[in-house]
Amino acid sequence: MKKFIFLFILTFACVAGFSQDPQNKEMTREQVLTMSVDELSQLPLEDLMAAMDLMGVSSMEELTNLLINKGVSSASKRVENAFDSPLASTTLTKEEIEMSGATTIEEALRLVPGVIVREKTNGNFDVHIRGLDNLPQKNMLIYSENTNTLLMIDGRPVFNYVHGGIVWETLPVGFADIDRIEVVRGPASALYGPNAVNGVINILTEKTNASSSLVSGSGQMGTQNTYTGDIAIRKDWGNGITTSVTSNYQHRERDTKEIYVFGKEGMSLPDNSGGRTVFDGGRFFQIDQYSRLVDANGLSISDPFDDIDELFDDPGLARENYGINGYVGYNPEGIASFDLSGGYQNSYVNSSTLGDPPTSFGGRKSNTWYGNLQAAIGRLKLQTNYTGGTQNFATGDQGFKIDMGQFNASAEFDWQIKSLNLHPGVSFQNASYDDSPYLKDGESGYLNGKKELNTLSASLRADYLAFGKLRLVAALRAEKYNYPDKLYGSWQFAGTLPIGERQRIRAVYSRANRSSFIVNSHSNYTWDREGRMPPRFIHFAGNEDYDLMTIDMIELGYRIRPASNIVLEAEVFGSDSRNYGALMPASTTLNLSPEIFQYADNPIMMLMATQPRTSIVYQNMELDARQIGASISMDWVLSSRLIAKMHATWQKTTLQDFSSYTRDEIIEMQMMSLAQQIEPNAMEIMTGQLTELSTSAKPEDLQDDLEHESTPSLWGMVSLTYKPIEKVEISSYGYYLSEQTFANQYASQTIDPKFILNAKATYKLNNFAKVFINARNILNDNSNEFAFMDNVGGIYLVGLRFNY
Amino acid sequence: MKKIVFLLLLSLMVTSPASSQMSQFKALFLFNFAKNVDWSDYGGTSDFVITVIGNDELAKELKGLAKIRKINNSNLVIKEVRNAEEVGDSHIIYLSATQSSLMPIIASYQKDNPVLIVADKQGLCAQGAAISFFTANGKLKFEICPRNVESHGIKISQRLLALGSVVQ
Numbered sequence: 007m008k009k010f011i012f013l014f015i016l017t018f019a020c021v022a023g024f025s026q027d028p029q030n031k032e033m034t035r036e037q038v039l040t041m042s043v044d045e046l047s048q049l050p051l052e053d054l055m056a057a058m059d060l061m062g063v064s065s066m067e068e069l070t071n072l073l074i075n076k077g078v079s080s081a082s083k084r085v086e087n088a089f090d091s092p093l094a095s096t097t098l099t100k101e102e103i104e105m106s107g108a109t110t111i112e113e114a115l116r117l118v119p120g121v122i123v124r125e126k127t128n129g130n131f132d133v134h135i136r137g138l139d140n141l142p143q144k145n146m147l148i149y150s151e152n153t154n155t156l157l158m159i160d161g162r163p164v165f166n167y168v169h170g171g172i173v174w175e176t177l178p179v180g181f182a183d184i185d186r187i188e189v190v191r192g193p194a195s196a197l198y199g200p201n202a203v204n205g206v207i208n209i210l211t212e213k214t215n216a217s218s219s220l221v222s223g224s225g226q227m228g229t230q231n232t233y234t235g236d237i238a239i240r241k242d243w244g245n246g247i248t249t250s251v252t253s254n255y256q257h258r259e260r261d262t263k264e265i266y267v268f269g270k271e272g273m274s275l276p277d278n279s280g281g282r283t284v285f286d287g288g289r290f291f292q293i294d295q296y297s298r299l300v301d302a303n304g305l306s307i308s309d310p311f312d313d314i315d316e317l318f319d320d321p322g323l324a325r326e327n328y329g330i331n332g333y334v335g336y337n338p339e340g341i342a343s344f345d346l347s348g349g350y351q352n353s354y355v356n357s358s359t360l361g362d363p364p365t366s367f368g369g370r371k372s373n374t375w376y377g378n379l380q381a382a383i384g385r386l387k388l389q390t391n392y393t394g395g396t397q398n399f400a401t402g403d404q405g406f407k408i409d410m411g412q413f414n415a416s417a418e419f420d421w422q423i424k425s426l427n428l429h430p431g432v433s434f435q436n437a438s439y440d441d442s443p444y445l446k447d448g449e450s451g452y453l454n455g456k457k458e459l460n461t462l463s464a465s466l467r468a469d470y471l472a473f474g475k476l477r478l479v480a481a482l483r484a485e486k487y488n489y490p491d492k493l494y495g496s497w498q499f500a501g502t503l504p505i506g507e508r509q510r511i512r513a514v515y516s517r518a519n520r521s522s523f524i525v526n527s528h529s530n531y532t533w534d535r536e537g538r539m540p541p542r543f544i545h546f547a548g549n550e551d552y553d554l555m556t557i558d559m560i561e562l563g564y565r566i567r568p569a570s571n572i573v574l575e576a577e578v579f580g581s582d583s584r585n586y587g588a589l590m591p592a593s594t595t596l597n598l599s600p601e602i603f604q605y606a607d608n609p610i611m612m613l614m615a616t617q618p619r620t621s622i623v624y625q626n627m628e629l630d631a632r633q634i635g636a637s638i639s640m641d642w643v644l645s646s647r648l649i650a651k652m653h654a655t656w657q658k659t660t661l662q663d664f665s666s667y668t669r670d671e672i673i674e675m676q677m678m679s680l681a682q683q684i685e686p687n688a689m690e691i692m693t694g695q696l697t698e699l700s701t702s703a704k705p706e707d708l709q710d711d712l713e714h715e716s717t718p719s720l721w722g723m724v725s726l727t728y729k730p731i732e733k734v735e736i737s738s739y740g741y742y743l744s745e746q747t748f749a750n751q752y753a754s755q756t757i758d759p760k761f762i763l764n765a766k767a768t769y770k771l772n773n774f775a776k777v778f779i780n781a782r783n784i785l786n787d788n789s790n791e792f793a794f795m796d797n798v799g800g801i802y803l804v805g806l807r808f809n810y
Numbered sequence: 811m812k813k814i815v816f817l818l819l820l821s822l823m824v825t826s827p828a829s830s831q832m833s834q835f836k837a838l839f840l841f842n843f844a845k846n847v848d849w850s851d852y853g854g855t856s857d858f859v860i861t862v863i864g865n866d867e868l869a870k871e872l873k874g875l876a877k878i879r880k881i882n883n884s885n886l887v888i889k890e891v892r893n894a895e896e897v898g899d900s901h902i903i904y905l906s907a908t909q910s911s912l913m914p915i916i917a918s919y920q921k922d923n924p925v926l927i928v929a930d931k932q933g934l935c936a937q938g939a940a941i942s943f944f945t946a947n948g949k950l951k952f953e954i955c956p957r958n959v960e961s962h963g964i965k966i967s968q969r970l971l972a973l974g975s976v977v978q
Binding site for chain 1: 838895910
């Protein structure tokens with residue numbers, strides 16, 4: 007059915023496309039060319055406009071406006087020239103996204119300096135700004151998620167406050183919605199609140215106006231059963247009322263149904279003839295093989311109580327999602343405007359797990375909806391929104407399915423007094439999550455009830471232009487959280503100095519912090535590990551009083567526009583981040599009874615008989631990450647036919663006070679130290695005088711000056727767009743990632759450098775339709791970009807873009 | 811072969827002369843705006859002053875126009891400044907795209923003056939511009955915000971209003 011809808015849209019677009027564009031025939035271009043300035047100046051305005059239409063705006067002028075003179079609104083909370091922005095910021099326009107051939111929003115971010123984009127499975131990506139990813143490393147995969155970047159759609163946070171991070175497939179919008187994506191690099195909590203630790207991604211949707219196409223969109227299909235499509239219907243009704251409806255769809259499959267299982271000593275797969283195949287490391291297995299794998303003691307690798315079919319009900323599917331959105335704008339005469347939007351999305355992906363199974367893969371399902379109201383009344387801006395729905399962060403894993411609700415309300419005032427701009431604001435956020443509706447009697451969830459995070463904040467931003475050219479910016483923000491019950495301050499001080507009209511130098515010092523996350527504050531999950539290696543029970547507990555991860559950054563930037571058609575930018579940055587935390591072992595306890603001695607000749611069985619219990623609590627670490635780095639970028643409109651762009655970022659992150667022990671290593675140390683106390687205390691245990699042994703001992707040794715290798719030291723992009731004739735456009739970009747070594751609690755993996763070359767060729771049928779062929783990873787480099795995830799090779803698509 | 815590649819690149823890099831043509835038309839538009847706005851309450855200089863910020867080419871075109879044309883029998887005087895504080899008595903202030911970050915500051919400095927602020931970047935009416943140029947489908951167009959015209963005590967002709975894209 008979905009394919010029929012897809013074909014219907016394509017057919018409609020083709021038919022619509024063969025209509026012809028009306029043209030002005032009243033005056034000829036030759037006549038205009040022969041007119042003197044004096045003659046032109048005597049024309050009434052309507053005739054002058056007609057003459058100008060005949061001359062046309064050169065493609066060069068349009069491209070220069072589009073690519074070189076971009077605006078950005080996220081760096082100062084008002085539109086300004088990106089060239090003058092006090093922060094490291096980039097605007098990615100819908101035209102640039104279309105040219106690139108990117109098939110997802112995440113992939114399009116490869117065009118933005120400083121953004122690391124690694125594909126995990128077909129269409130599912132890890133996205134980080136500048137790095138600081140996988141910290142603390144040697145831990146659960148969840149700590150590799152990007153908890154340092156705040157993503158917003160029209161200022162509405164779309165963020166996973168359960169674990170922290172962005173669940174990309176739950177974005178309800180597609181390319182048909184987007185006007186531009188703005189990325190601010192560096193700490194920006196002072197502007198947008200917590201989690202803007204390493205930057206902000208603000209997706210801004212297109213406003214409907216009288217010149218908007220009634221129907222626009224695109225569709226493409228290709229290898230690995232990849233189908234994507236989006237459509238928008240827009241209408242300006244006059245009297246300041248506009249409406250639009252958009253929809254987007256993606257279906258993408260993996261080229262395998264296997265999943266990666268972390269290696270374990272003596273891991274083997276029994277066969278039907280009573281033999282077994284032993285594996286000495288992690289590798290990909292079929293789903294049924296995964297459920298039969300055992301360790302050296304014959305104990306199941308996977309959780310024997312898991313239903314494999316529920317864990318992976320469609321392991322060959324990488325991503326399927328659709329979204330629908332509606333927008334109503336009311337901009338009456340006067341000083342007020344209102345924008346109301348709402349939408350729904352449904353998604354299922356197989357990507358890196360947010361749970362803690364012995365495989366790196368996991369399913370994720372979401373059904374969410376939202377409503378967002380923005381009002382501008384004079385200089386006062388009000389915004390309120392609610393996102394609700396159901397999310398299952400690890401399908402088939404008990405306790406990961408929750409009902410969620412996020413409410414935000416904010417008020418900001420923009421006050422310009424000559425050269426001084428003041429921008430005070432207040433905001434409130436409530437995030438609530440409840441797993442109880444999905445727990446059967448006796449089942450333990452992760453939260454076991456409804457849990458809430460509340461954040462109240464106040465901010466003030468001052469922007470002053472001194473001596474007509476030196477721009478000084480100071481932004482302060484205070485946040486009061488309920489968990490932890492603390493007040494946090496974030497700030498940003500920036501200065502921009504023009505050197506003539508073509509150069510800018512700028513400097514920034516800023517501090518930002520993460521917010522609290524539900525699992526950090528409210529985890530309450532008991533993991534019964536019956537049938538697996540001890541401990542028998544692990545209890546995960548939140549911590550209501552911990553320090554939030556905080557970063558300080560200094561940045562220097564330089565921009566130059568040597569000619570009107572080229573802009574170059576360089577930035578160097580250094581940061582210090584601390585107060586990292588993780589769910590780590592606090593203590594382990596053995597239950598002792600005389601019966602345990604019946605297993606005296608089998609230490610493992612004796613240990614299992616004590617039913618060890620480990621308490622894991624979210625706790626801060628002494629870890630300190632120091633990063634230095636630099637980015638350069640260039641946008642160059644060489645001619646109306648050729649555009650070149652590039653960016654490159656180098657970084658080095660050094661860890662101080664790093665504990666190299668994994669969670670399992672600490673648990674094993676605690677259990678072994680307790681087990682060694684059984685024999686010396688045998689008499690007390692036999693007589694019932696000693697019924698419990700407990701320890702909270704942990705290794706104290708820490709490492710300094712350790713290079714963090716999860717983040718590539720170098721990454722970047724080079725792109726060329728060439729238009730040999732009016733109807734043909736060929737665009738290509740290559741994205742490079744240098745070598746990385748990723749370590750989680752089970753294994754480490756070195757990922758070789760990768761250069762991903764993409765190309766798209768578009769033929770314009772007429773003013774309403776274009777056909778294209780689109781190759782992602784055209785050289786078919788079939789290697790993985792993210793540890794323990796799929797080898798994502800080339801994907802080749804054909805498609806059509808239309809607007810009418 | 812290397813020479814061919816070099817020449818090819820050179821040919822691609824040659825920028826179009828159309829930017830001066832665009833400046834000429836923008837100058838003519840400004841001249842035409844002047845004819846379609848009523849400054850009858852203006853009590854300043856008897857010359858008609860257009861102040862240009864950040865566009866030397868446009869200023870040059872306007873100066874050429876000033877030699878041959880008048881506005882309602884007033885001499886056309888073109889001034890060039892670099893920042894908001896330097897802007898003196900003006901009938902029209904033109905703000906280039908590259909200097910558009912100055913828009914809110916100019917609007918604040920000029921809020922009580924009878925002046926038509928024309929910006930060269932789409933969307934600047936939201937920051938106080940009365941008229942803002944933009945390009946769409948290969949054509950030069952302009953947004954016009956009646957509120958930002960009237961708030962300066964000047965009146966705009968219905969003809970000008972009809973030819974622009976009205977924004978609130």
